[in-house]
Amino acid sequence: xxxxxxxxxxxxxxxxxxxxxxxxxxxxxxxxxxxxxxxxxxxxxxxxxxxxxxxxxxxxxxxxxxxxxxxxxxxxxxxxxxxxxxxxxxxxxxxxxxxxxxxxxxxxxxxxxxxxxxxxxxxxxxxxxxxxxxxxxxxxxxxxxxxxxxxxxxxxxxxxxxxxxxxxxxxxxxxxxxxxxxxxxxxxxxxxxxxxxxxxxxxxxxxxxxxxxxxxxxxxxxxxxxxxxxxxxxxxxxxxxxxxxxxxxxxxxxxxxxxxxxxxxxxxxxxxxxxxxxxxxxxxxxx
Numbered sequence: 538x539x540x541x542x543x544x545x546x547x548x549x550x551x552x553x554x555x556x557x558x559x560x561x562x563x564x565x566x567x568x569x570x571x572x573x574x575x576x577x578x579x580x581x582x583x584x585x586x587x588x589x590x591x592x593x594x595x596x597x598x599x600x601x602x603x604x605x606x607x608x609x610x611x612x613x614x615x616x617x618x619x620x621x622x623x624x625x626x627x628x629x630x631x632x633x634x635x636x637x638x639x640x641x642x643x644x645x646x647x648x649x650x651x652x653x654x655x656x657x658x659x660x661x662x663x664x665x666x667x668x669x670x671x672x673x674x675x676x677x678x679x680x681x682x683x684x685x686x687x688x689x690x691x692x693x694x695x696x697x698x699x700x701x702x703x704x705x706x707x708x709x710x711x712x713x714x715x716x717x718x719x720x721x722x723x724x725x726x727x728x729x730x731x732x733x734x735x736x737x738x739x740x741x742x743x744x745x746x747x748x749x750x751x752x753x754x755x756x757x758x759x760x761x762x763x764x765x766x767x768x769x770x771x772x773x774x775x776x777x778x779x780x781x782x783x784x785x786x787x788x789x790x791x792x793x794x795x796x797x798x799x800x801x802x803x804x805x806x807x808x809x810x811x812x813x814x815x816x817x818x819x820x821x822x823x824x
């Protein structure tokens with residue numbers, strides 16, 4: 538997939554508290570052993586939803602069990618009470634929020650990583666085996682390009698376009714970037730089932746979750762005209778609808794949880810775009 542590089546943009550995601558990796562063998566410290574590791578996540582969180590989809594696509598229920606957390610964090614400062622023992626065991630006098638997602642090591646009772654992209658790659662490369670290849674050889678640069686497009690061109694651009702405190706020029710510029718990204722993806726998907734291969738890859742997981750967030754979260758802060766222009770990409774939204782019908786995707790779609798998490802975290806003003814729904818996700822999601 539050929540894409541136009543996006544301008545450098547600071548990420549809105551906080552830096553991960555832990556960023557260990559699962560290696561190939563015992564020399565790496567953390568190495569792939571069935572049943573040793575556990576995923577802790579909430580599917581109302583976009584990173585948690587990405588990991589949940591990957592986990593199900595690879596069929597890792599017994600190889601690397603998943604613990605599903607509430608949609609809305611239950612700690613006053615954010616994070617989950619259930620994760621505090623892991624954080625406190627992993628860092629002396631840890632005072633930050635115990636946030637998800639988390640990849641933990643049941644042997645040591647400590648955290649390996651809280652960095653979602655690394656967790657997804659390690660699940661795919663270390664535990665995928667002969668299952669679906671979500672990170673096929675030679676496709677890494679294409680997958681990374683899609684990750685940047687989703688993070689900057691969709692998620693960050695949509696957030697800035699709907700920011701109540703932003704200047705009108707800045708909001709218009711962000712909306713322009715968002716629409717340009719959607720147009721590029723629309724053109725690329727014409728005649729294709731998936732983004733970069735003839736089967737599902739991690740690029741499809743990234744884009745699908747970004748589109749879910751765009752329609753279920755970000756449109757609430759955009760005007761109706763902007764949402765109608767976003768919706769005017771029939772190939773792209775047909776692709777999102779088609780993936781929603783796949784059990785690994787739609788089976789994890791917690792619309793009520795996403796809404797509750799959004800309202801618990803967001804203090805922005807609701808705009809007219811909230812009334813312009815793009816997809817009826819509940820009707821298309823696999824159960």
